[in-house]
Amino acid sequence: MWGGQLAAPHLLRRTDLHDLASTLSLVSRLVVIALVFAVIAAGCSSASPVEGVEPPTPITSDEMQTLLQESTEPIVLNVWASWCTPCRSEAPLLSKAASQFKDDVRFVGLDVRDTPNGAAAFIAEFFPDAPIEHYADPSGAIPTDLGGNRGVPLTFFYRPGGELSYLHFGVIDERTLVLQIDELVNG
Numbered sequence: 689m690w691g692g693q694l695a696a697p698h699l700l701r702r703t704d705l706h707d708l709a710s711t712l713s714l715v716s717r718l719v720v721i722a723l724v725f726a727v728i729a730a731g732c733s734s735a736s737p738v739e740g741v742e743p744p745t746p747i748t749s750d751e752m753q754t755l756l757q758e759s760t761e762p763i764v765l766n767v768w769a770s771w772c773t774p775c776r777s778e779a780p781l782l783s784k785a786a787s788q789f790k791d792d793v794r795f796v797g798l799d800v801r802d803t804p805n806g807a808a809a810f811i812a813e814f815f816p817d818a819p820i821e822h823y824a825d826p827s828g829a830i831p832t833d834l835g836g837n838r839g840v841p842l843t844f845f846y847r848p849g850g851e852l853s854y855l856h857f858g859v860i861d862e863r864t865l866v867l868q869i870d871e872l873v874n875g
Contacts, residue, residue: 737805737808738808738809738812740812741808741809741811741812741816742808743805743807743824744798744799744804744807744811744822744823744824745822745823746823746824746826747798747823747824747830748830749825749829749833752798752823752825752830752833752834753833753850755796756846757849758850759794759846759850760848760849761792761793761794761848762792762793762794762846762847762848762853762869762872762873763793763794763795763796763845763846764782764785764786764793764795764843764845764865764868764869764872765796765797765798765843765844765846766778766795766797766798766820766841766842766843766860767798767800767830767836767840767842767843767844768798768799768800768840768841769799769800769802769806769807769810770802770803770806770807770810771802771806772841774840774858774859775810775840775841776810776814777859778841779813779814779815780814781861781865782795782797782815782818782820782860782865783814783818783820785865785866785869786815786819787817787819789869790819792869792872793869793872793873794821795818795821796820796823797815797820797821797822797823798822798823798824798825798830799822799824800824800825800826800828800830800831800840801825801826801827801828802824802826807824835852835855837857839857839858841858841859841860842855842856842857843855843856843860843865843868844856845868845871845872847872853868853871853872853875854868854871856868
């Protein structure tokens with residue numbers, strides 16, 4: 689508008705229309721992404737108790753050290769959280785391995801920085817019948833105390849007596865898991 693006159697709509701430049709379309713497309717994608725995250729967050733932070741599944745037992749760093757040192761079996765210690773998407777992708781593999789190697793290796797799950805209900809829902813979904821002992825570390829300090837970091841997932845492999853054999857950062861694949869279990873059992 690200049691001097692009281694409106695610009696004719698047909699005089700809009702083609703680039704202006706393209707910019708407007710790009711902006712609207714970006715905004716709609718951001719809205720969809722925000723909705724997806726809201727749905728995931730709502731599912732991970734269930735306020736109601738999970739029927740038939742107890743939340744993991746809280747454990748201190750000293751208690752975890754004792755558990756590792758006193759074990760007469762090798763231990764696969766997996767650090768996870770219900771809000772961790774990569775943890776969800778590796779959970780079925782760990783569940784299967786725990787069932788397959790239950791006579792040779794002790795599987796321990798350590799839930800970090802999570803809610804009791806979120807953890808119980810994760811266990812119900814991914815480990816309903818898996819022979820895995822689950823513990824909770826609300827502060828997330830134990831993995832760091834064991835030589836890892838605050839990231840999840842982490843998988844520690846311990847020889848009997850608590851000697852660390854291997855530490856895997858991030859999502860573990862089947863090949864690495866089986867090789868490390870073989871090393872614990874036969875190495």
